[in-house]
Amino acid sequence: MNEYLKKYIELKKRFSAADGGPDSVRALYGFKKELEQSGDRQAKEVLVDVYDLLDFKKDAYDLLSRIGNRSDRKVLKRLGTLKEYAESWGNHYAVPMPKTPKEKQQEKERWARMGLPVFRYHPDPLDTGAFKESEEGVVCDCCGKITRLFYTAPFFSVEDIDYLCPECIADGKAAQKYDGSFHDDYSVDDGVDDPERLDELIHRTPGYCGWQQEYWRAHCGDYCAFLGYVGARELRALGVLDEVLDDPMWDEEQKEMIRESVNGGHLQCYLFQCLHCGKHMVWMDFD
CATH class of the missing domain: 1.25.40 (Serine Threonine Protein Phosphatase 5, Tetratricopeptide repeat)
Incomplete structure (x- = not known):
């Protein structure tokens, strides 16, 4: 051998x-x-x-x-x-390489170097695909300025909007101008009493793309940070599978579904983390 x-x-x-x-x-x-x-x-x-x-x-x-x-x-x-x-x-379901704390910090520093706003409830919007980069740049429909980064996740408004820049989302101008929102205010966990936090979530936070209606988790009296799209392998690679299964929201049958979930498959999991105690939780839905 x-x-x-x-x-x-x-x-x-x-x-x-x-x-x-x-x-x-x-x-x-x-x-x-x-x-x-x-x-x-x-x-x-x-x-x-x-x-x-x-x-x-x-x-x-x-x-x-x-x-x-x-x-x-x-x-x-x-x-x-x-x-x-x-x-x-193909290689679509390959086990992901877990990022080290240093690599995560480098991503945050890259975002900061680009002079981009910080989203409390969606801290890594480039990594999750909420924004895409354009080498040539596009014109933001809201402010009319050229931006290299444009929003790709759901925005609910009467008008069809092609491009929104990070700044117009962060300061609420996009939601105000088009009377729109980035998330449904009814599709959230209970337990958050501060209306300003709900306003920040639905009007000033990039959303994510679910198979069905997107849902936002909450913990410790606040909404959680959305970390990305995962399946059981990603949860194991991050070392948080047992943690997300320790959640009263899920019964034993649903926990087994999470254990068998595949990122990009028929059952998709969405990973969240509490901003206060650090607990990881998921939401899941079917295609």
């Missing part, structure tokens, strides 16, 4: 024992990078296994197609299986 295979077996055991926890995923990603940079054939053979374990199905199939011995029946059988997944999934 070569050294690459020994290390893979060790990392796979850690990954399974940790139920896909963040440290085990980071270790696999580090090993993946090491194997990708190696020219050793044995390294490439193990890289197929790493790709497969992390659900980079297309990458696993493409690599095995190049290096696999097609006279070996086991290789042919595995190629057939990987091809089916590669054509159906």
Whole structure:
């Protein structure tokens, strides 16, 4: 048994024992990078296994197609299986690389360097896809200024709006000008008594895209921060699956659904975090 295979077996055991926890995923990603940079054939053979374990199905199939011995029946059988997944999934359901606190801070600093407003209830709107970047720039319908970043999530108004800049959302001008909102004020958790917080959420906070009606979680008397779109694998990789299951909102059947959810699948989970105690919670819906 070569050294690459020994290390893979060790990392796979850690990954399974940790139920896909963040440290085990980071270790696999580090090993993946090491194997990708190696020219050793044995390294490439193990890289197929790493790709497969992390659900980079297309990458696993493409690599095995190049290096696999097609006279070996086991290789042919595995190629057939990987091809089916590669054509159906691609790399779409790959286990995400958990971000370190340093990387999260760097994202916030990048947003700040661009001179963009801070959204308490949606702190990483570039990462979640609420805004997209345009190299050429577009004209904000609200203020008429050219902006490199434009809003892509729901905005509910009578008029059809193409582009809104972050500033016109943050200061409430877009909602006021078009008598619109970024979220339904009835689709929120109870327990928030301050009307100013509801106003900030629906009129000055970027929304997110749900399969059905978007819903906003609340905790500790305030609305939570929306962190992004997740499935069970993302929750495990972040180390918060048990935490989100410890939620009186869900019964045992619904908890099992969360355990089996797939990001981008028929059952989608949306991750929130309390701004005060840090607790993670989810909302989920079906396509």
